[in-house]
Amino acid sequence: MEEQVIKPKKEILNYINVFRGLAILLIVAGHTMQIGNKGSLINGISFEVFAGGTALFIFISGFLFQHLSYKFEYKNYMSKKWKNVIIPYMITAIPGIILCFTLPVLYGNPFDGLNPFVQIGVFLTVGRVHNVPVWFIPMIVIFFILSRLLLYLESKNLLYKLLPILFLITIFIPRLDIEPEYVANLDYFHKYLEYVKYVLSGFVHFLSMYIFGMYLSKYKEKIDILYNKRLLLLCLMIITACCDVYINCKYSIVNGTVSKIFLTMLVLGYLKHYDEQIKSCEKLNNLLDVAAKYSFGLFFVHWYFVFAFNRLFNMPKVVAADGILQCLQALCMVSVRYLFVISCSFFVLFILKFILQKLNVKNTRMFTGV
16 A cells, blocks of 8 residues: 655745735725725725735735645635635625625615515625625635646646736726626626626736736746846836826726736835844834734625714715815825724634634635635
8 A cells, every 4th residue: 555645834934924914904005095086096096006905915816826836725715715715705795695685775786676585696606795895705616616627727837827918908908897887777697797797807807816816826936036126116106006097097998907916026025025024013013913913814704894984974975075184084084994894804703713712613715714
């Protein structure tokens, strides 16, 4: 009988863990910190600064996937994703589904009137309706399904040769945008198709970031080059951000991902270079470690608190602002909203995790993502 080869565990990368903590904080900011009238300069700037955290999250997902690929086994991999991503996604969908049924107009349910069981199927397969940020889950499932193909292409030295083309797609083909009012005049079937197209467009748009994450995970020594080129990356980030703001204001075309490509490289280079110093700052490192550990849970639940805050204080998703004084007031308002959403999300997740542990639940991630 052949001896089973036990592969050694790979070390936990602190700089990636910290990066994940920062990424989830940026994602929440993107959903809470928008100010300015639509089409205005301040709105374009706030969108560019605070939105786009999804690109960072997808990059990290690709990085960690490749980092752990040494023990990849498709059936086991899909089983873990089912337990730790899909099941908590469905459980944390319950409040959103209830809101879709009880407050269809206020919550923005374009499928109101459809058979309730069909509605639930629609919500879970496209994500965005019942819980705006979690359109990410149906999209990331596509990456899960294609995981074996991605590793096969990597083993044949083909995968990373696709990156230049994929980056061009990211740059020149923005994600589709969709809101309930955009599909109001369509029948239910075509409404659903629009939401499916939204998910698929996200996959195509962000494919470059996932594979780029895999690339830098395989060739970690190249991260040091990013730090050495930090001034160039900073300039490119600012230039692309300015271009995106201009195009947004002039033509109402929003990308937001291009500058995040350079932000990702810049932050990753800094985090790896100063990894030991960050570890020595125990309070900061521990705080970001908590944010990283709670990242999926925060992702699943934070939109409910955004909705609650907006209804409680009669506050729109994007706070109008015109003039310096109004912009400062709006910035204060959205900052309070951000802190409220982060605090409530952490508190609820902590309480739920505590209760589950008291009930001797071993895998609490299966329920809340934490």
